[in-house]
Amino acid sequence: MRNWIVTETPFRPTQLNHLETVFTIGNGYLGVRGAFEEGYPGEQPLVLIHGLFNQPEGAEVSELAGVPAWTGLELAFDGARFRLDQGELLGYERTLDLRSGLLRRAVLWRIPGQTVLRLVFERFASLARPHILALRVQATALDGDMMIEAAGGLGDADRSHWTDIEVGRGAPQQAFLQARAAQSGYRLGMAAHFDAGPDIRPEAGSRPTFKFMARRGQTVTLTKFIAIHTSRDAARPLDAARAALGTAVDLGYDALYRESAEAWEATWHASDVEIEGDDFAQLAIRFALYHLLIAAPRDDERVSIGAKTLSGRGYKGHVFWDTELFALAPLTFTQPALARNLLMYRYHLLPGARTKAVNNGFEGAMYPWESTDTGEETTPKWGAPLPPDGRRERIWTGDREIHISADIAYAMRQYWQVSGDDDFMARYGAEVILDTAVFWGSRVEYNAAQDRYEISHVIGPDEYHEDVNNSVFTNVMARRHLQTALEILAWLERHAPAQAGALRDRLALTPARLEHWRDVIAKMYIPRDGDLLVEFDGFFDLEPVDVAAYWPRTRSLQHIYGVPATNRTQIIKQADVVMLMALLGDAFGPPEMQRANWDVYAPRCDHGSSLSAAIHGLVAARLGMSDQAYALWRQAAGVDLEDNKGNAADGAHAAAAGGLWQAIVLGFAGLRQAGDGISLTPNLPPHWRRLRFRVMHRGRLRDVTITPDGVTIA
Numbered sequence: 001m002r003n004w005i006v007t008e009t010p011f012r013p014t015q016l017n018h019l020e021t022v023f024t025i026g027n028g029y030l031g032v033r034g035a036f037e038e039g040y041p042g043e044q045p046l047v048l049i050h051g052l053f054n055q056p057e058g059a060e061v062s063e064l065a066g067v068p069a070w071t072g073l074e075l076a077f078d079g080a081r082f083r084l085d086q087g088e089l090l091g092y093e094r095t096l097d098l099r100s101g102l103l104r105r106a107v108l109w110r111i112p113g114q115t116v117l118r119l120v121f122e123r124f125a126s127l128a129r130p131h132i133l134a135l136r137v138q139a140t141a142l143d144g145d146m147m148i149e150a151a152g153g154l155g156d157a158d159r160s161h162w163t164d165i166e167v168g169r170g171a172p173q174q175a176f177l178q179a180r181a182a183q184s185g186y187r188l189g190m191a192a193h194f195d196a197g198p199d200i201r202p203e204a205g206s207r208p209t210f211k212f213m214a215r216r217g218q219t220v221t222l223t224k225f226i227a228i229h230t231s232r233d234a235a236r237p238l239d240a241a242r243a244a245l246g247t248a249v250d251l252g253y254d255a256l257y258r259e260s261a262e263a264w265e266a267t268w269h270a271s272d273v274e275i276e277g278d279d280f281a282q283l284a285i286r287f288a289l290y291h292l293l294i295a296a297p298r299d300d301e302r303v304s305i306g307a308k309t310l311s312g313r314g315y316k317g318h319v320f321w322d323t324e325l326f327a328l329a330p331l332t333f334t335q336p337a338l339a340r341n342l343l344m345y346r347y348h349l350l351p352g353a354r355t356k357a358v359n360n361g362f363e364g365a366m367y368p369w370e371s372t373d374t375g376e377e378t379t380p381k382w383g384a385p386l387p388p389d390g391r392r393e394r395i396w397t398g399d400r401e402i403h404i405s406a407d408i409a410y411a412m413r414q415y416w417q418v419s420g421d422d423d424f425m426a427r428y429g430a431e432v433i434l435d436t437a438v439f440w441g442s443r444v445e446y447n448a449a450q451d452r453y454e455i456s457h458v459i460g461p462d463e464y465h466e467d468v469n470n471s472v473f474t475n476v477m478a479r480r481h482l483q484t485a486l487e488i489l490a491w492l493e494r495h496a497p498a499q500a501g502a503l504r505d506r507l508a509l510t511p512a513r514l515e516h517w518r519d520v521i522a523k524m525y526i527p528r529d530g531d532l533l534v535e536f537d538g539f540f541d542l543e544p545v546d547v548a549a550y551w552p553r554t555r556s557l558q559h560i561y562g563v564p565a566t567n568r569t570q571i572i573k574q575a576d577v578v579m580l581m582a583l584l585g586d587a588f589g590p591p592e593m594q595r596a597n598w599d600v601y602a603p604r605c606d607h608g609s610s611l612s613a614a615i616h617g618l619v620a621a622r623l624g625m626s627d628q629a630y631a632l633w634r635q636a637a638g639v640d641l642e643d644n645k646g647n648a649a650d651g652a653h654a655a656a657a658g659g660l661w662q663a664i665v666l667g668f669a670g671l672r673q674a675g676d677g678i679s680l681t682p683n684l685p686p687h688w689r690r691l692r693f694r695v696m697h698r699g700r701l702r703d704v705t706i707t708p709d710g711v712t713i714a
């Protein structure tokens with residue numbers, strides 16, 4: 001079991017916020033940060049629900065509106081308030097069982113000057129019933145009788161987002177809350193049931209409260225059930241929450257837990273990765289997959305995974321390319337239904353992408369760099385005030401980081417190839433790919449002097465360079481996107497001619513437009529110097545910096561140099577040409593060409609973003625550099641578990657998590673699609689004795705085992 005369990009022992013009060021992220025529970029509908037029931041100063045308790053965006057008064061962009069943090073409990077024993085910094089902490093262990101989604105904390109505590117008490121806290125978000133959460137505390141007085149006082153309600157609504165807040169009580173053990181998001185209008189309904197067992201009657205008060213004696217050696221159990229609905233999923237959220245709560249209370253804690261654990265079992269059956277010979281790697285990949293699986297919407301195709309999942313306020317819950325190019329692949333290959341949901345999110349938000357194109361003077365659909373529930377561009381234009389003078393940096397990504405449209409097309413094509421889901425492609429994917437191709441056709445600039453197409457004033461994945469011409473990543477991806485669009489249109493004409501005809505009319509896919517695409521494909525400028533791709537025009541004229549000399553460091557080089565100075569150097573923020581290598585694989589070029597590009601670009605990379613290390617690891621593994629690949633993978637694995645970038649408190653990094661899976665399966669195992677099947681070219685880290693994973697390919701579950709002696713696919 002040990003490689004399924006993330007453990008904190010002893011108590012680490014200096015890491016409260018980091019560990020709140022680590023110990024997040026969730027179920028694809030919501031996420032609950034691992035703040036403690038009793039509450040401590042500096043904690044960031046937070047419950048986020050997919051899609052519940054709101055732009056509060058004075059805010060530049062909308063953000064996920066946290067709902068009341070229902071996990072709070074006031075506990076007192078023999079009159080002493082339970083707190084880990086009071087009394088005597090005799091033992092402490094907090095564990096997250098990734099296999100079943102159960103967060104548990106066992107504490108041995110001496111009431112100040114009195115009885116020793118054993119407390120076990122547990123909580124889970126039901127994977128079987130996404131609107132239900134449960135929490136249980138079991139308290140045992142070990143060496144004397146004790147008086148227990150316990151109060152637990154729903155928590156307060158954040159008034160910067162919520163208005164028309166109404167709270168109340170139903171049955172004596174119950175509480176409810178309803179509210180409306182002031183600007184977006186989403187309505188919220190929450191219902192709570194808190195009990196201390198059938199024989200203990202609640203006290204009078206504004207929330208469920210109990211006061212009773214427990215005998216020495218007796219274990220008492222306090223249980224809290226929560227139900228949550230919003231107007232995104234129910235016409236009358238509070239009624240729906242109350243009904244769901246009633247069912248949950250009737251079922252009881254144990255049955256709810258069992259059905260949730262069974263749902264987890266089925267999920268892991270498809271998605272687990274087993275590694276023998278490396279306990280850390282084993283735990284780390286499961287931890288990464290757990291965070292992806294609790295973030296991936298299950299029943300809702302109008303939401304997507306934010307860069308920091310539902311486990312923190314980082315990036316305000318906004319959705320980036322992190323989803324399509326990093327987090328999605330593990331789902332595409334192991335949970336295709338969840339991958340489809342995420343791609344449908346982009347389909348549903350096509351109107352927003354069309355508006356962005358029009359607003360920028362282009363045709364077709366241009367996806368926003370940061371996306372919420374509307375599909376509009378929601379990248380803030382200005383960063384947070386910086387010390388010492390409160391200066392704010394202009395954020396250009398929303399204006400210039402346009403490769404996202406090609407990234408979405410890439411992900412849709414990959415999903416289609418892996419799943420064989422023709423229905424998705426014919427009814428939804430084709431429209432997205434074709435209308436974004438229309439965008440590229442209008443965005444490219446024809447350079448008559450050189451008889452070539454160029455794309456100026458963009459930002460590539462390397463965001464340290466904020467206004468470049470001919471980002472090779474962008475140009476190659478745009479060209480590939482246009483090729484995909486032509487392929488898909490041809491396929492659609494054969495497969496669903498009526499659909500093809502309708503799209504041709506609706507998107508104005510005239511012969512002249514298609515001819516223009518062919519011309520762009522033939523004449524797209526790809527900056528290169530022989531085999532070496534040039535990251536963007538003039539990249540090698542910039543100041544070279546020996547990135548390796550700045551090691552060890554805890555800050556990015558941009559932080560050390562400052563933004564404008566970094567812009568003038570060859571320091572690369574994250575995988576850019578190397579990202580292209582990861583995406584294109586053999587299509588990037590022959591192995592010597594890949595190696596030549598790696599040798600130039602990998603040493604220049606600062607890994608200033610959490611997205612970077614795993615992708616470098618993937619490419620290094622494919623190139624046969626397994627030690628280097630493992631070191632990079634290990635770095636990526638520490639982003640959330642070890643907080644090695646210092647920002648895990650803001651939420652788990654979805655992209656790093658997805659990158660870890662990709663590096664293992666597409667890198668170390670060397671999985672490729674070959675014709676209608678899959679092929680493997682393993683290059684495992686030398687100390688891995690066995691790697692096993694499953695992939696769903698064209699509706700068939702393949703069970704892959706790799707050892708130093710060979711590969712089996714069952």
Ligand code: IFM
Pocket residue numbers: 307315320321322461463609611655
């Ligand atoms: O999308 C990324 C970007 O590539 C680097 N900065 C953080 C964003 C969100 O994770």
